[in-house]
Amino acid sequence: MKLNLSEHRHLILLQYILFISVILYFGSSLFVPLSFGLLISCILYPVCAWLEKHKLSRMGAILVSIVVLTILFTAIVYLLVTQVLSFFQELPGLKSRLTDAEQQISVWLSNNFNMEREKQLQWLDKTINDSGASAMSVISGMISASAVGAVYFILIPIYAVLILYYRHKWMEVLYRIFPAEGRERIRELVELSIQSYYNFIKGMALVYLIVGILNSAGLFLLGIPHAFLFGFVASILTFIPYVGILVASLLPISMAWITYNSIWYPLGVIAIFAFVQYLEANLIFPLAVSSRLKINALATIVSIFAGAIIWGISGMILFIPFLGILKLVSDRTPSLKTLSVVLGDETN
Numbered sequence: 001m002k003l004n005l006s007e008h009r010h011l012i013l014l015q016y017i018l019f020i021s022v023i024l025y026f027g028s029s030l031f032v033p034l035s036f037g038l039l040i041s042c043i044l045y046p047v048c049a050w051l052e053k054h055k056l057s058r059m060g061a062i063l064v065s066i067v068v069l070t071i072l073f074t075a076i077v078y079l080l081v082t083q084v085l086s087f088f089q090e091l092p093g094l095k096s097r098l099t100d101a102e103q104q105i106s107v108w109l110s111n112n113f114n115m116e117r118e119k120q121l122q123w124l125d126k127t128i129n130d131s132g133a134s135a136m137s138v139i140s141g142m143i144s145a146s147a148v149g150a151v152y153f154i155l156i157p158i159y160a161v162l163i164l165y166y167r168h169k170w171m172e173v174l175y176r177i178f179p180a181e182g183r184e185r186i187r188e189l190v191e192l193s194i195q196s197y198y199n200f201i202k203g204m205a206l207v208y209l210i211v212g213i214l215n216s217a218g219l220f221l222l223g224i225p226h227a228f229l230f231g232f233v234a235s236i237l238t239f240i241p242y243v244g245i246l247v248a249s250l251l252p253i254s255m256a257w258i259t260y261n262s263i264w265y266p267l268g269v270i271a272i273f274a275f276v277q278y279l280e281a282n283l284i285f286p287l288a289v290s291s292r293l294k295i296n297a298l299a300t301i302v303s304i305f306a307g308a309i310i311w312g313i314s315g316m317i318l319f320i321p322f323l324g325i326l327k328l329v330s331d332r333t334p335s336l337k338t339l340s341v342v343l344g345d346e347t348n
Helices: 005-026 028-053 058-089 091-113 117-165 167-177 183-222 227-237 243-260 264-288 297-311 313-331 334-343
Strands: none
Touching: 005 028, 005 297, 028 058, 028 117, 028 183, 028 297, 028 313, 058 117, 058 227, 117 167, 167 183, 183 227, 183 264, 183 313, 227 243, 243 264, 297 313, 313 334
16 A cells, blocks of 8 residues: 555654664763753853954853853852752751651551551561662762763863854854755744743743742741752752652652651641742743743653653753754744644643
């Protein structure tokens, strides 16, 4: 049976998707830092262009932008690391609280399920042994990830510098790859993509900052230890729709219960996060991100999980902005209108 033209095109598209996915999966060591470098160059390009207009050389403008971004990133990481170290310093105290909580749970199990203390200890020993093996696996993975991260920390700025420095050469490559589109059309799409993504990132950074401050303030007023750490981790994880805030709330909820041994404090943490999320969705995000790229939740979640499958955590971070750029280009390309409909929010 012969395929019609539409079915033939869809089959070719699926083959392209599969082929590209395989290349990205096996070439992750090359494409992940290169992709981060590309996104950073998109963020820094307007800054570099502004500095160059003010009589700074191209390489000078690039180096100034990279240094400022590196200092800002290092400061954020330093603040989070100090909070994590402070959290670990309190582990002995938390251990005693966990012991008290374990005794209360043991009494509750004995009274309600007639589970003998000996059986509870056997189950607990088995759980600890299994957790220990899992912990060693996690620690090994963290060490490996730290080594890779150190390499990326060196490669990504280098890639960003080279992409920015040779940007005219990359534009010439695009002209040759897509000659039918015309130079002006390609330049317009690239400049619009960079400017829109730059504005989007600025808005999102402001959203994360405001949400982190509100989360931290609420947890601090509630008396939850390490409010700054929990508040900003929850803010950062909101980039994962629905799932991120649920995962981020587990640790402060557990901390609230261990610290105060009362159900009202965990409920207070839930109430704070729910209220801040409501403000973020209905007030903070619309005001801070004036030119956001509207992508429906299904496409966002699919891109996050696809990124996780192909590139792990890096893919979860990278695939969302790439999807946003793809949506922006498809909105302004007649041949990609179907893709624009698939990715677009129903409110568009």
